[in-house]
Amino acid sequence: MRRFGIVGCGRIGRRLAERARHVPGWAPAAFLARGGDFDAFLAHRPEIVFECASREARAEWGPRLLRAGSDLVPLSLTAFCDRDVERALRDAADAGPGRIEVPPGAVGALDALASAREDELRSVVYRQIKSPAMWKTTPAGDVGAPGVFLAGAAREIARRFPHNLNTAVGVALSGLGLDATRVELIADPDTQATRHEIDVDAGPGAFSIRVDGRAVGPGGDPVDYSTFGLLRMLRRRAARVAV
Secondary structure (H helix, E strand, O other), X not given: OEEEEEEOOOHHHHHHHHHHOOOOOEEEEEEEOOOOOHHHHHHOOOOEEEEOOOHHHHHHHHHHHHHOOOEEEEOOHHHHHOHHHHHHHHHHHHHOOOOEOOOOHHHOOOHXXXXXXXXXXXXXXXXXXXXXXXXOOOOOOOOOOOEEEEEEEHHHHHHOOOOOOHHXXXXXXXXXXXXXXXXXXXXXXXXXXXXXXXXXXXXXXXXXXXXXXXXXXXXXXXXXXXXXXXXXXXXXXXXXXXX
């Protein structure tokens, strides 16, 4: 039986812990809550660790986890916006034996984007659309008139929204990187759910992805694709026919 670990006991961490118990071939090795004993967690030697905690926590223990041989699946991807943290994590992954696997997050799948890197990936634009009321609960505050209220490189924009733009960073890491991926934040008073849009121009052909979230109030639990993408990772690792 293969073993996984989870760091963080928030909404996604709890949901993942409950559902992952039922994935064939896997069993929970350890869970680490805020203030927990990281050394004791590491002693359980999980094959793969899902980080559902915070960018600060991962910057601190991520390299140690990789050196110990566990693979790291980080959800707090905005940590990569800090160049020093990004370098430390990449260097630790290069040294191994653990590796970093970037999850698809709320988009659900980024295979096509990653494939486009193989042949003339020219441009990637990621848009996140929320109602003005939903943006008001983020660092954006009162965004004013509907439409695009902030745009720029993924590294620049995501750094300002550490808890809201992990998906944007996942898109950037899967494609052109944090400095060449354009991010646009949009206020739409007619939407009741967070919407994600990606426009890609590449040699094999241009394509667009749109994912509409569930309708929830500001601060509500969207139950988006983030958890389910992690469950798919576990299933693919254990499956004899991986899809």
